[in-house]
Amino acid sequence: MKLVIIFLLCHMLYCVDVDKNTFSNYKDVKTQHLHIEWLLNLNDKVIDGSVEYTFKVYASQLTEVHLDIYKMNILFVYYPNNGQVLKHHVESDPIQKEEQGEKLVIELGQVYKYGEIVKFRIKYQIGEDARALSFMDPSQTDDKKAPYLFSQCEANNCRSMIPLQDTPSIKFTYSATVITQSPLINVFMSGNRLQTQKFQLMNNYNMNSIANVFQFELNIKIPAYLIAIVAGTVEERSTGTRTAVISETKNIEKYQKELEDLDKYVKYLEDYIGEYKWGSYKIVILPASFPFGGMENPLLTFANPTIIVGDKSGVSVAVHEIAHSWFGNTVTCNNWSNMWINEGFCVFLERKGLKTLFGDINLVHVNSQVGNNEMNALIKEFNSSQDDFIKSYASLHPKTENHNADDSFSTIPYERGFQLLYYLEKQINETRFQQLLKDWLQEYEYKSADENDFYRFMIFWLKINLSSEEFLSVKKSIDNVYNKWVYDYGQPPIEEKFENPASKDVIDLVQSWIDGKGTKPQNYQIFDDFKSNQKQLFLSTLQDKNQVVTDAIMVSLEDAYHLSDLTDAELLFRWYTLSINTKYAKDTTNLQKIRKFVGLVGRMKMVNPIYKALDKETATQWYQENYAFYHPLTRQSIENIIKNKTIIK
Numbered sequence: 297m298k299l300v301i302i303f304l305l306c307h308m309l310y311c312v313d314v315d316k317n318t319f320s321n322y323k324d325v326k327t328q329h330l331h332i333e334w335l336l337n338l339n340d341k342v343i344d345g346s347v348e349y350t351f352k353v354y355a356s357q358l359t360e361v362h363l364d365i366y367k368m369n370i371l372f373v374y375y376p377n378n379g380q381v382l383k384h385h386v387e388s389d390p391i392q393k394e395e396q397g398e399k400l401v402i403e404l405g406q407v408y409k410y411g412e413i414v415k416f417r418i419k420y421q422i423g424e425d426a427r428a429l430s431f432m433d434p435s436q437t438d439d440k441k442a443p444y445l446f447s448q449c450e451a452n453n454c455r456s457m458i459p460l461q462d463t464p465s466i467k468f469t470y471s472a473t474v475i476t477q478s479p480l481i482n483v484f485m486s487g488n489r490l491q492t493q494k495f496q497l498m499n500n501y502n503m504n505s506i507a508n509v510f511q512f513e514l515n516i517k518i519p520a521y522l523i524a525i526v527a528g529t530v531e532e533r534s535t536g537t538r539t540a541v542i543s544e545t546k547n548i549e550k551y552q553k554e555l556e557d558l559d560k561y562v563k564y565l566e567d568y569i570g571e572y573k574w575g576s577y578k579i580v581i582l583p584a585s586f587p588f589g590g591m592e593n594p595l596l597t598f599a600n601p602t603i604i605v606g607d608k609s610g611v612s613v614a615v616h617e618i619a620h621s622w623f624g625n626t627v628t629c630n631n632w633s634n635m636w637i638n639e640g641f642c643v644f645l646e647r648k649g650l651k652t653l654f655g656d657i658n659l660v661h662v663n664s665q666v667g668n669n670e671m672n673a674l675i676k677e678f679n680s681s682q683d684d685f686i687k688s689y690a691s692l693h694p695k696t697e698n699h700n701a702d703d704s705f706s707t708i709p710y711e712r713g714f715q716l717l718y719y720l721e722k723q724i725n726e727t728r729f730q731q732l733l734k735d736w737l738q739e740y741e742y743k744s745a746d747e748n749d750f751y752r753f754m755i756f757w758l759k760i761n762l763s764s765e766e767f768l769s770v771k772k773s774i775d776n777v778y779n780k781w782v783y784d785y786g787q788p789p790i791e792e793k794f795e796n797p798a799s800k801d802v803i804d805l806v807q808s809w810i811d812g813k814g815t816k817p818q819n820y821q822i823f824d825d826f827k828s829n830q831k832q833l834f835l836s837t838l839q840d841k842n843q844v845v846t847d848a849i850m851v852s853l854e855d856a857y858h859l860s861d862l863t864d865a866e867l868l869f870r871w872y873t874l875s876i877n878t879k880y881a882k883d884t885t886n887l888q889k890i891r892k893f894v895g896l897v898g899r900m901k902m903v904n905p906i907y908k909a910l911d912k913e914t915a916t917q918w919y920q921e922n923y924a925f926y927h928p929l930t931r932q933s934i935e936n937i938i939k940n941k942t943i944i945k
């Protein structure tokens with residue numbers, strides 16, 4: 297009995313929040329500050345890096361620091377005050393998937409005690425193997441004048457560009473010096489760019505080959521995955537008092553116009569959740585090979601040009617990334633099995649912002665419905681797998697140990713997480729839930745948390761804020777569903793369909809098309825008046841029913857709406873995937889359009905479904921054609937898709 301209690305206590309206090317995707321000894325020693333110095337050699341695709349670390353000791357005695365690294369060349373480690381070189385070696389574990397990287401062990405040469413500060417520096421070099429980084433040739437850029445570099449660190453890619461404690465449970469401040477060798481190159485990082493040089497250089501450089509020295513500082517604590525850099529012929533254009541757009545020159549005016557309301561979006565979210573504390577907010581529109589729609593790097597969201605549609609329909613991605621300023625960047629998940637603590641909460645806040653933006657809650661429900669369709673299809677797919685890991689991806693607590701955390705990435709933490717919060721909100725009403733979320737933010741500000749922290753916080757909050765009678769009944773409803781919602785691999789315990797008038801028209805139109813068997817429904821033209829998200833719902837519902845979508849229907853749909861020639865990539869990728877799945881895309885012209893699309897867009901959400909639908913031979917051929925264009929992360933995911941295909945589909 298005693299043992300059981302000790303085990304449970306240990307489970308509660310220590311084991312539960314262990315991050316299984318880091319090799320670092322982050323419980324014994326914690327990063328407080330990083331100072332990075334990078335010399336960019338973009339022509340040769342090499343970076344000379346130095347980092348000065350400030351750690352605080354939490355163990356009673358500490359003799360080693362363990363850091364995460366991935367395919368990098370560690371040159372040496374030394375104490376900055378006396379130049380003493382520290383011994384280091386690299387350990388790899390054959391059980392771990394290769395993408396997890398390796399453990400860099402640094403021997404401190406002395407014993408440090410609890411509370412002491414450890415400072416050392418590492419000199420290292422990285423190149424094209426750094427999977428966080430995309431090094432692009434001038435020919436791959438819009439302006440064609442100079443090379444381009446951008447990073448993508450979430451989830452565990454920062455370890456490929458900086459040796460560090462690569463876990464979202466460790467937060468620190470950072471500063472950086474970035475040295476460029478061409479006057480054309482402009483640099484931005486996820487922090488404030490300093491007007492004057494503040495930090496001394498850690499190394500000596502040949503001053504003749506140096507063009508510029510950029511310095512950055514972020515005094516708010518962040519996890520490693522939020523460090524970001526972009527370097528290229530990029531410039532900044534203001535979109536308001538505290539917001540701006542950054543991109544290459546060619547399309548900057550178009551981007552500036554599309555994002556002219558950024559200030560307003562920040563304000564909508566502030567009105568719901570409280571002050572935006574990061575200062576300025578800028579969006580970089582990156583080259584089309586950026587593997588995501590958006591990435592919430594603090595002060596400096598990165599976005600794919602597919603979010604610029606021309607009718608502002610893609611700006612919901614910007615609203616989502618702004619929402620991360622609170623959920624994700626202020627309160628952060630403490631390991632990647634709890635990603636919904638970032639994404640589920642973020643989607644919830646995003647949709648509060650969209651309500652103001654759309655002016656019609658029904659249109660927000662349309663987004664939730666598209667999300668719900670995609671979530672349900674994925675839960676079915678994951679849950680029917682024989683593999684225990686894949687099965688767990690249907691829950692809000694996917695297994696990640698020994699694997700690359702990105703393997704578990706899907707829309708599940710977004711939509712299943714959102715739906716849980718939506719359910720909880722309904723138990724106590726919108727106003728009270730809004731207050732609960734504000735208090736959650738305040739309690740966990742600049743900290744990391746998991747589902748147990750949220751549960752404990754919520755119950756405590758309810759106990760204080762509800763009458764004892766109401767508290768007991770609400771707690772009972774929550775206890776009936778919470779664990780199932782988080783840990784079960786099946787559908788969430790309460791089904792929410794988000795049906796509404798704006799989606800009824802869409803679903804009815806899909807049904808008319810299917811019933812018509814190739815004849816256009818009488819009211820087929822209402823499609824043209826649908827908003828982009830209603831059109832997405834139209835296509836995702838057809839995808840759901842693809843077994844009964846015949847060739848005649850596809851031909852007629854194309855004739856009615858010219859879907860293969862749309863410019864909104866959110867619609868195109870859905871239509872193209874459906875075209876392959878229903879075998880409509882066998883004719884050469886249509887297939888060639890899809891082939892062109894996967895060579896122009898590298899956003900994983902949009903190309904992965906297409907590669908999944910293709911047969912192995914075509915997928916392999918198209919992948920090879922576009923290898924140079926794709927980002928290292930997109931390459932990795934397409935390679936996985938192709939590997940899992942049988943030869944004949």
Ligand code: BES
Binds near residue numbers: 451612620
């Ligand atoms: N943080 C994510 C992107 C991400 C997730 C990168 C996991 C690496 C690992 C970002 O906020 C995001 O969710 N982007 C979405 C857009 C959003 C509107 C759902 C995307 O890229 O499509």
Ligand code: ZN
Binds near residue numbers: 616620639642
């Ligand atoms: Zn997100």
